[in-house]
Amino acid sequence: MDERLDVALIQTRTPATASAGLAHVEPLIREAAAGGAKLILTPEGTNVLEQRRGLRDAALSTEDADPAVLGLRALADELGVWLLIGSAIVRSDAPGDDRAANRSLLVDPTGAVVARYDKLHVFDVDLPGGETYRESASVRPGVGATVAETPWGRLGLSICYDVRFPHLYRALAKTGATMIAVPAAFTRPTGEAHWETLLRARAIETGAFVMAPAQGGAHEDGRQTWGRSTIVGPWGEIIAKADHDDPCVLPATLDLSAVQRARQAVPSLLHDRDFDWPQ
Template structure:
């Protein structure tokens, strides 16, 4: 495993169809590769973002037929890079369940999908400003955590709302993840209040790099997302950050040796104790 890794996070404002989503993200990925990134990560909902029911159903397809997924596989092969499609909204493939999967896909430099992860925790909430989200109505949650092998070590896969569940990230770290991806489409109210704090906490707790590409701005369906993509090192230091909502490329160089150094200095992952539940 090499000790240095040049990565790029792609910040997007994804349109409402997969063809438009591909056209939106492709130039940014090309830019990231031309600027030296070997591992490129896109946000949650990188193929399309659309919550209006009829339009969403029109945009939805199977993973193997989605224009953005197929286009991004071909692009990874053309550019010779590792690419994490932070998530694609695709049909779940589960008989009798019409809901979609919110699925993260790791693509290798041949264009092959080497790992899949379906978002475990779905976002059902009523916000103080009157916004209501019921992701469970349209997205079937996954049922398994996922580690992926890369040339630079093991990558833990999570998506957006998963960041609020520390035990998931701890389990990934204890299973060998030195990097954890958190692609997201955070709402503006929750993003402004919690986004950076949660990501830094997950990095500190796990002694892992946290890589968080985000959606940003007002989307075609009216939702507003927070942006501010960022990279946090295993000590909890933000080493790269977008300070805006606009589409763009955020580069970072990871010193992968920092994972072992931090975990040796604070070996909390090996200090778990069993205890009686609270009464």
């Protein structure tokens, strides 16, 4: 296995329809591939960002009919790259549940979807600045974690708010993940306060590369997202970071042997102990 991997994170400001979302992200993915990236990751909500329920429901398709998903699968095939669609907001296939699925899709260089992950933790909050989010009202949480095989090692999948639940990341690492994706659309207040700290903590705890492509800026539905897409090494060091909210490509080369060195230096993944919970 090659111990060096050229990756690229795509930072976007996704529009409110899937066709517009594809048109927005496609040139950035082409730029990343032209720069030599073999694994390209996009943010949460790559196809559609629309929090107004009626407009969002009207914009959604099933995974197999979504224009952005289909277009991005064809693009991965054309460019011969691995592509993580950080998430696509698609119609859920759960009977009797009209909520959407917030779904990561790992696409191989033939355009095939080789792994799926539905966001486990949904974000319900009333922020001090007046912003309110009720993701649970419109998004059906997933039920299982996912670690996917790639030519460079195992890739653990997560989405945005998941980053606040360290036990998920420990489970991904203990199941062999040496890289973990955290595609996100973090709000500005929480992003400014917590984004980098959480990403570095998850990397340190797992001894894995953490790759976090983000949405950034003012969106059509009124939300404000933080941007600052970031790649963190397994020792907790920042390898690459966007210092703004604007759409961009963030390239980096990962030295995959750093995972083994970090885990040998601090072998905490081997030291779990059962304990009695406090009463």
